[in-house]
Amino acid sequence: MKNLSDPIFVTQPSLPELDEFIPYLEQIWKNKQLTNNGPFHQQFEKELAEYLDVPYISLFANGTLALVTALQVLRITGEVITTPYSFVATSHSLWWNNIKPVFVDIEPEFCNLDPEKIEAAITPKTTAILPVHVYGNPCDTKRIQEIADTYGLKVIYDAAHAFGVNHREQSICRFGDLSMLSFHATKVFNTMEGGALICNDDATKKRIDFLKNFGFAGETTVIAPGINSKMNEMQAALGLVQLKHHQSNIDKRSKLAHIYRSKLSPIDGISLLPERESMTPNHSYFPIFVDERIYGITRDELYDRLKDNGIFGRRYFYPLITEFPMYKGLESSAPSNLPAAKRKAEEVICLPIYPNLEIPTALKICSIISDCKSQAKQ
Numbered sequence: 001m002k003n004l005s006d007p008i009f010v011t012q013p014s015l016p017e018l019d020e021f022i023p024y025l026e027q028i029w030k031n032k033q034l035t036n037n038g039p040f041h042q043q044f045e046k047e048l049a050e051y052l053d054v055p056y057i058s059l060f061a062n063g064t065l066a067l068v069t070a071l072q073v074l075r076i077t078g079e080v081i082t083t084p085y086s087f088v089a090t091s092h093s094l095w096w097n098n099i100k101p102v103f104v105d106i107e108p109e110f111c112n113l114d115p116e117k118i119e120a121a122i123t124p125k126t127t128a129i130l131p132v133h134v135y136g137n138p139c140d141t142k143r144i145q146e147i148a149d150t151y152g153l154k155v156i157y158d159a160a161h162a163f164g165v166n167h168r169e170q171s172i173c174r175f176g177d178l179s180m181l182s183f184h185a186t187k188v189f190n191t192m193e194g195g196a197l198i199c200n201d202d203a204t205k206k207r208i209d210f211l212k213n214f215g216f217a218g219e220t221t222v223i224a225p226g227i228n229s230k231m232n233e234m235q236a237a238l239g240l241v242q243l244k245h246h247q248s249n250i251d252k253r254s255k256l257a258h259i260y261r262s263k264l265s266p267i268d269g270i271s272l273l274p275e276r277e278s279m280t281p282n283h284s285y286f287p288i289f290v291d292e293r294i295y296g297i298t299r300d301e302l303y304d305r306l307k308d309n310g311i312f313g314r315r316y317f318y319p320l321i322t323e324f325p326m327y328k329g330l331e332s333s334a335p336s337n338l339p340a341a342k343r344k345a346e347e348v349i350c351l352p353i354y355p356n357l358e359i360p361t362a363l364k365i366c367s368i369i370s371d372c373k374s375q376a377k378q
């Protein structure tokens with residue numbers, strides 16, 4: 001077992017053997033095409049669309065820029081309904097587009113935007129819904145689409161956590177009008193930094209590709225004030241190599257998730273995230289929720305006890321987005337509007353999970369959590 005004096009972080013990026021990557025670098029050095037839809041970019045886009053079984057995919061420098069661009073692609077304006085229980089990039093993408101976020105509470109069980117609360121938040125200015133498949137667990141896509149269809153709204157999914165997840169027997173990225181993936185170093189699939197947009201038709205893919213390249217629609221035609229959010233050849237090459245190892249990485253994560261589930265679910269006061277029915281998970285995160293009234297100590301006390309033992313979990317997503325100064329003043333940010341999100345944010349710790357995490361280390365983490373409960377009783 002790894003010496004626990006070495007810190008264990010919430011994640012560790014998966015990387016292929018360097019030797020496997022070198023020939024790709026040599027190719028880039030040889031042909032001098034570094035970015036702007038080079039050969040690796042084209043190949044990665046093609047292989048990724050096949051791997052994920054999605055009709056159209058466009059690669060990005062990172063997930064945040066993909067989300068910012070997605071809103072421009074669909075000409076979203078006014079107000080957008082979204083979740084406070086996410087990484088700030090979700091609502092920052094609205095802020096960058098001068099769109100007002102309207103925060104709606106989450107389902108207490110799954111931590112995703114609660115469809116039953118959406119309709120009450122719709123106004124004449126609402127143009128879209130921006131839900132997040134938090135921890136890679138699918139939203140209630142059916143109900144969200146019904147609402148969007150009824151009210152004439154677009155749906156853009158922040159699927160940053162959901163690479164490779166299948167839902168209702170198809171890729172999770174096939175739901176909604178657009179889905180965004182993140183390939184950040186901390187994600188289940190990484191190109192160091194990177195991201196993608198998935199869409200359902202050729203015309204939308206063309207528009208995405210114009211907007212991520214300054215708005216160029218030809219050598220001398222600019223159709224919009226697009227941004228530069230292109231993925232470069234090094235990122236694309238790494239993506240091609242990473243794809244070959246993705247399934248084995250997921251298998252390793254799955255074993256760890258199984259250990260955590262079996263050891264932690266019997267502990268009173270610790271609850272786990274249920275998996276939505278009809279899904280293939282990617283085990284991107286392993287959140288636990290601490291109910292201090294039953295467990296005996298607070299979430300933060302457990303968080304600190306883990307840290308004392310060299311285990312650096314993370315409280316994703318605490319504080320809620322609505323606690324940050326640029327969003328706090330909005331009417332929909334009021335804590336009374338978001339009781340489920342507030343509670344989850346105060347209870348959550350994401351435990352370390354990544355392919356190289358050793359099983360004895362995962363067992364040790366479970367023992368610490370179990371021991372804290374026993375000691376709290378005394």
Ligand code: T4K
Nearest residue numbers: 009011012013062063064087089090160182183184185186
């Ligand atoms: N939407 C959602 C729902 C998201 O979660 C995110 C990103 C986005 C949108 C935006 O997508 P990108 O633009 O990032 O593609 C991290 C990530 O920076 C962020 O990508 C991610 N979500 C968020 C949930 O987590 P931090 O500040 O917590 O990461 P950091 O640097 O503290 O890393 C966590 C641990 O991982 C470190 O303690 C050690 C380890 N680590 C990290 C990095 C970066 C490594 O071992 N190596 C590394 O290179 O935000």
